[in-house]
Amino acid sequence: MPDALSIFNFIQDRGIILLIKFLLLLLLFVYVIFTFIVISRVRTLNRTLSLSAAHASSLIEIIAFIFLILSVFLFILILVIV
């Protein structure tokens, strides 16, 4: 009887983890699309308004690109490790 319960718990935990993984991948996919939109919008706005002070325009573009790289990295990390 205890063995059956532990197997049930194992399946339940495993199922929850898989569900979380699937949801995370879905969310990250949406998030990656969103970061693409942010990058394109920043580029458009930089063409409209360019601030050379402290390299602000290019700095913001770089930060937006870093967000994209991090999200793609996280997507791969979930696929491989979790």
Place this chain on the structure above:
Amino acid sequence: MPEIFNSKINKESIPVTPTVAKQSNPIGLFSAYSDNPTGINFANQEPNENIVLFLRRHFITNVGWIFFTVIFLLLPPILTALVSFSGASFFTITPQLMLVLTIFYYLLVFNYAFVKFITWFYHVGIVTPKRLLDLDVDNILHYHLAETGIEDVVDVSYSQKGFFQSFFNYGDVPIQTEAIKANFEFEKTPHPSEVADITTDLRPKQSKGGATHA
């Protein structure tokens, strides 16, 4: 017979004489108000067109999202401490999954702050001796650029509402233009009285109306 009205007067032939001091100010990353700023260029700017005023919303308007960002950053450690203190456990999460969840959460929080900063950073108003530009970035998916000639400005006013606007000296500067065209508004800009005054002074002398200070 004396001439009362002549519609053939060429508005462009009347010289624009800005009364603003010519001392140029290098603009900072977080500048919300700058007169005669340097280091800014906008699309379709003419070579001899200098910027008289550069405006953003007052930096104090960012306090809301900065506060929420700090709360969101502090939330996971507080929740972890509370859960470990109570001894409750809902289900087992592997350390790898916990790491990924944490990274994703902080990525979302930092992205929230970044997008909020962008909407503040690019939400600008520009005044030159020739035109007004109003770049409204309400959110990352919606932005609107409006432009009008300075000769089309009919009326400039300003308003300050509430304690914060009075205390930090910021407010709205609605600018009424020729009837067909859309009206402009520099929202929550610092020193609204000076903005209204400078914009009024830049108008050609034959323009109708005058600045009304609310």
